Amino acid sequence: MNDIISVVIPVYNVEKYLGECIESVINQTYSNLQIILIDDGSTDSSGIICDQYADKDKRITVVHQENAGAGAAKNRGLDLVKGKYFSIIDSDDYIELNMYEKMLDYINKFKVDIVQCLFKNVYVNDSIDSNYAIVHNYPVFYNSQKFLTELLYDWKYAVFWNKIFKTELLKDIRFPVGRKIDDEFFTYKLLCNANRILNISDVLYNYRMRQSSVMNENSELFLVKDRVECFIERYYYVASIYPKLKNIYYDKLADLLLYYRNVYGKNDFIENAIESFPAKHIFLLSNIKERFRAKKYRSISCDNDTEKEYFI
Numbered sequence: 001m002n003d004i005i006s007v008v009i010p011v012y013n014v015e016k017y018l019g020e021c022i023e024s025v026i027n028q029t030y031s032n033l034q035i036i037l038i039d040d041g042s043t044d045s046s047g048i049i050c051d052q053y054a055d056k057d058k059r060i061t062v063v064h065q066e067n068a069g070a071g072a073a074k075n076r077g078l079d080l081v082k083g084k085y086f087s088i089i090d091s092d093d094y095i096e097l098n099m100y101e102k103m104l105d106y107i108n109k110f111k112v113d114i115v116q117c118l119f120k121n122v123y124v125n126d127s128i129d130s131n132y133a134i135v136h137n138y139p140v141f142y143n144s145q146k147f148l149t150e151l152l153y154d155w156k157y158a159v160f161w162n163k164i165f166k167t168e169l170l171k172d173i174r175f176p177v178g179r180k181i182d183d184e185f186f187t188y189k190l191l192c193n194a195n196r197i198l199n200i201s202d203v204l205y206n207y208r209m210r211q212s213s214v215m216n217e218n219s220e221l222f223l224v225k226d227r228v229e230c231f232i233e234r235y236y237y238v239a240s241i242y243p244k245l246k247n248i249y250y251d252k253l254a255d256l257l258l259y260y261r262n263v264y265g266k267n268d269f270i271e272n273a274i275e276s277f278p279a280k281h282i283f284l285l286s287n288i289k290e291r292f293r294a295k296k297y298r299s300i301s302c303d304n305d306t307e308k309e310y311f312i
Contacts, residue, residue, distance in 0.1 A: 004032050005083050005087060006086040007087050021092065040073040072177045087164050092311075095204060112196045119203060120203055123311075181223060254280065
């Protein structure tokens with residue numbers, strides 16, 4: 001087992017957390033890594049920190065570019081990937097020191113294209129498991145169609161940072177540029193190219209909860225627009241490859257639109273989307289299946305939810 005894993009880390013103004021992130025990668029128990037740091041025009045000392053680590057570790061490549069956004073930074077990193085496998089992690093998060101060794105072991109043992117691990121949400125005063133654990137025995141194997149179904153019900157299936165991918169799945173798939181969110185425009189396309197996917201119970205990724213992160217900003221309507229456009233694009237993309245998933249993806253899209261209208265009120269964008277994708281009548285059997293599926297998931301959280309303190 002000597003395959004290279006390429007690790008892409010987009011970097012922008014994360015000097016407080018960047019060292020911990022890079023240390024968690026360079027000190028992995030699996031050492032055959034290509035580490036790609038893309039400094040996306042940082043105005044703090046993040047770029048300097050990247051160069052300092054590159055001077056000490058020959059596995060690290062640093063690219064400095066003018067600020068172009070997270071999607072552009074990830075794309076620049078993906079263009080440099082040389083490994084048989086690749087991983088993308090956020091520069092304010094960190095990973096367990098045995099993450100790549102464990103996940104590559106699973107890939108080689110079970111001959112899969114993608115491995116997905118569980119994760120922890122990390123807060124200032126405590127760390128809580130919020131990994132949306134599924135009530136069944138691990139590991140669990142999926143084909144692409146089954147995994148894409150689970151993706152509709154569980155957020156961890158849609159993100160990229162808790163996974164290792166075979167690089168051959170990437171082909172010409174890249175992140176959108178200029179979006180507030182990009183996971184949901186990217187991961188499902190790789191899943192469509194996969195044949196065999198493994199979901200494991202190991203908690204190997206640490207997701208830092210930051211007040212200043214994209215998902216916690218006040219520009220909610222901008223995020224809503226991104227998400228709706230993603231769901232529309234995803235509906236057409238997945239339905240074209242897996243016609244059997246067309247109805248369930250349509251229903252989830254319509255449900256999302258009605259939910260956003262209820263939360264944010266009427267606006268032209270949401271109303272136009274609802275007109276294009278009106279909610280359909282769901283039969284009793286479908287409702288029963290939906291309730292059963294919802295019971296499969298449980299979130300593990302702490303008792304003091306109201307006292308969580310976010311990183312800045």
